[in-house]
Amino acid sequence: MPADNRNKSSSFFQKNSQLLIPFVAIIILVIFNLIRDPGFFSIAIVNNNDGYPVLQGNLVSIFNGASELAILAMGMTLVTAASGGQDISVGALAAIAGSTLVKVLKSTETITPLTVILGILACCAVAMLFGAFNGMLVSVFRIQPMIATLILFTCGRSIAYWINGGATPTVSSPIITAIGSFIPGCPVPTPILIVLLMGILFFILFRTTTMGLYIQTVGINQGAAKLNGINPVGMKLLAFVLLGVCCAMAGTIGMSRLSLINHETLLLNVEMDAILAVAIGGNNLGGGKFNMIGSVMGAYAIQALTITLYAMKVPSTDVKAYKAIVIILLVVIGSPVVKDAFQKMKNRNGRRMLARKEAT
């Protein structure tokens, strides 16, 4: 179709119009930074303390720093799509998962690759269990997701504290350090690799199961989904359990970065960012159709904004206020009222269309 070539870029965004917002957000940030500091995105290869060559630069720290958020955004996308609500306990759940991992590692004298793998499996299992608890409240008891997860949000970090008996233990092991920073010989930070791994995992899941189709169907029209033989309860539960896995991985990375578990500060306030990433990714927070790539792009956009603000010498504690302004601008632009006004300007026949709709 040679005739179509001219419109190729526009038709890409017509098909994936959701990706427009995060894409534009990232482009604006990139241009802004390039004007401010042409060398902002330069990447250097330097030798780190261990003498290995590693990548360094703002771009790397954006991708590296957004790892936990990107992973959580993946899971949050599924929960949002299936249940039409958000999980606000992801930070607490990550803390629980991280504590479980530390508990397992501390229970053996020497930390071998095997114990690390066992530990990660254990923390995944625990996180999945708590995810299932949330999912149960949402799907079986039909409690709004935000309220159901409020329970774990309230007491999750205390459970994490309790797991390690009131301590914030440190774990000193080269394996853990490698997970948190660099695998010797590999110049790319390990958290970025874990994000890739999770991405591949979800890709395989979407390819080998009908999860994507089912979750969207349940989110759009639960009644019709049921009439087509889909079990809405099961799908919502699955979404929450998968989010549990995401929390476990995010908790593992977060713990490994510092080689210690601090139940209070580990991924603090990340739940709000994760929801924001999903929203920026163009996903409807009311559920339904979703685009996981959009959410991941949203996560990177948030991190890019944060790093940009840091680079502009904005103190880390103030970043929240600027983020709030960005959120409000985004949701106002995306609000039905503003969209309608836009539509009316664009389409004078809007009224007639509406009348036709009502007639049928």
Next chain:
Amino acid sequence: MTAVTSGKAAGTMRREKISNANLLMFISICIFVIMYLAGIIIWGGGFRKPQQVFDILNNYAYLIIIGCALTIVMITGGIDISVAGIVALVSMVCVMFLKGKLWPVEGMSDGLRILLAACIAIGIGLLFGAVQGALVAYLDIQPFIITLAGMFFARGMITIVSVEPMQLTVQDEPGILDIIQHRIEIGFLGSLNKKGVMIPARMEIGVVIALVLLVAIAFMLRRSRIGRNFYAVGGNRQSALMLGIDVKKTRFIAHLISGLLAGIAGFVFMMHNVSGNATNATAGEMDAIASSIIGGTLLSGGVGNVIGTFFGVMILATIKLIVTASGLTKPWWQTITSGAMLALFILLQSVVLSRRGKKMTLPSWLKFKKE
């Protein structure tokens, strides 16, 4: 036929049934009384002194006020998670103003300074409430997102205003501290201390503010037109519209009042803690939501009242006291038990709600058979 009708009518009329809302509130009041009695009987000590109750009130006066704010918004079917952020921001700004860090206050009397600080508190609260309310009601954006952004903004503004925590001190502001730290002494509720001297019960001014607001809001929800409109909008937005209620305006006012109350709560918080700090009232919004839920406010809207919320706050506080008194001194037990309590109440609500739902959708032929 008419005889049958009136016979059945008389039957339904005599059956006084407690409504779901009152049932949930009744349960929480009972639980509070049982918990407190258990405290007196099993652990005794502090529980026996009336001062214990006043301590709870002194510490949680601000929570009662933002609990009321949340109750109002939740009755209209919305949510407001910016309240604790506003509390922290207001307490910081007020402390800074009183210390003269915002603009020079020399020459002003202490009383005038406090009055102006109160005006600032109310102004900030109203501003947040108005902006959030307009975005939620008139642009029809999910209240969760808007008030989340409000919380971010408020928390971020604190450190923009001042990175350093601020404290009112006896050295610098003795007069102001004298006024805002004034304690009302209630002699007949006093108790003997170790030396056998009668110590009167002490209550802060903030408690009076909180209790007056509580009664005023209870009255407003019960008796005023706007109060009943809140319930109507939360009960069924579509129906409310058909009944001729301005739904948008009602939701706007709910958020406006919520912001106003958060501002006042911030001032009360400042009076109690005399400090401004970015970590003030951390997770206070969740405590407020939890007390509302425990007090019988339904998340789906239309049901709830502030008296229940008051008991919700008292229950949360008593849990903490009992957990400490029963020797579970480890810091995590308080929040874990609060979490478990919250889970219990949420499940209870879910069951009550689903039973009510079933009753409404019972097919008519089934009802017919039963007769």
Next chain:
Amino acid sequence: MDDGIVLTMRGIYKTFPGVKALQNVDFTLRKGEIHALMGENGAGKSTLIKVLTGVYEKDAGEICVDGIDGAVTIRSPQDAQEKGISTVYQEITLCPNLTVAENMYIGRDKSATVHWKKREQDADKLLKSLGIPARPKQQLGSCSLAVQQMVAIARAVDADCKVLILDEPTSSLDDHEVEMLFSLMRDLKSRGVGIIFVTHFLEQVYAVSDRITVLRNGELVGEFEVQNLPQVELVSKMMGKDLEGLSDLDKEGSANASEGEAFYEAKGLSSSEARPFDFRIAKGEVNGFTGLLGSGRSESVRAIFAADRITGGKILVEGKEKSITKPIHAMKAGIGYLPEDRKRDGIIADLSVRENIILALQVMKGFFHPMSRKEMEKFADEYIKTLEIKAASQDVPIKSLSGGNQQKVILARWLLTHPDYLILDEPTRGIDVGTKTEIQRLVLKLAEEGMSVTFISSEIEEMLRTCSRLIVMRDRKIVGELKGHELTQTNVMYTIAGGEKENAG
């Protein structure tokens, strides 16, 4: 305006793009009468009501209300209420969490505080005078649906209404509650209120109405006195068939199919919505459930597919006993179901045409066997071609398609699963004539190939053309079964109406 007339509508026209909803409709309501407005789906009842209450603007015609000189323009429901026209809708538009008195007065006050004492006394007086068994302080949610309905009426009446519109007020009430409502209606009638009663229950019309206006396809059929219009004639007027000179079509095709081996058999099947019933369909048979809207025909087929909660009954599929309590069980047993409400139960609005087509087949294949993109595209292409679905591409969301094409997509979804037994509930509603005959032909073709089909339609002619056996329902009960030479329009109408000829089964 004539004495005794409270409302006249003359020459009302209303057109939506592509649909002539109302054409030259007249309507007259007298003081103190209960006037039933009748018609099948799409007859224009609700459009007429919406024009009268100001929801829609009329294209032409005039409306006169007693007490106002000249023709009036009604701009909104509020405006209608101020002119004395109040409406009580099918779904109760009150707040169950408020008290009865509050529901009667909320939204009508302008003062900041409310004198509830006085309000409660007023409410009490009104409730007592209307004989409504509710206390003003009682929570509305604790009242029965009938009483809630009556409170809504009390609210309307208190707003000084001359015209009271009751839109399907009885659809969720039981017999006793209906009686209560009727006595209230008669009471209001004696006070001079003109009541427009919209319903689809024939017996209720005859129990309470004085006059009947029948609409069909947006046109006025006529206004009749109740005593001059026997039930059967009313049915024929609604369906547009004259009783006299009715050429009874002879059913062609394999009428004997119903005698064959049963594919599906149910004994005493009941669901949360359907009363227990027996049902049987043979291989290659096309049968149908008929009856007026609300007669229980849709609920019965929903029970067969387990779309509602199954409460009892025994099911045999190909002679073997099966438990079908979830739609997926029914699908696995080879049953397909095209739901009545396409928007609510059928389409997944935001998903593409392709995904909507393959959905049911994909579910049957199982969670761990997703179809490849190629496979999906092939299936979608195939069915878009065979059913001539008009869509820009497979990728467009189904919500952008016209109603008829959406229906074809849902039909394709079920055909793709190659069911042994297909249930089609109103597959031709809101679809142009060409597509209608296409679907009818398709049904007969499928039956010839050995598929069993249950067909439901509001159009009796369509049913007669396709079905070899008709199960007739009235008031949620099966009241007759017609087959072979009994399949005539006259017979069907008599059975639906419950007339004297009820010997057909």
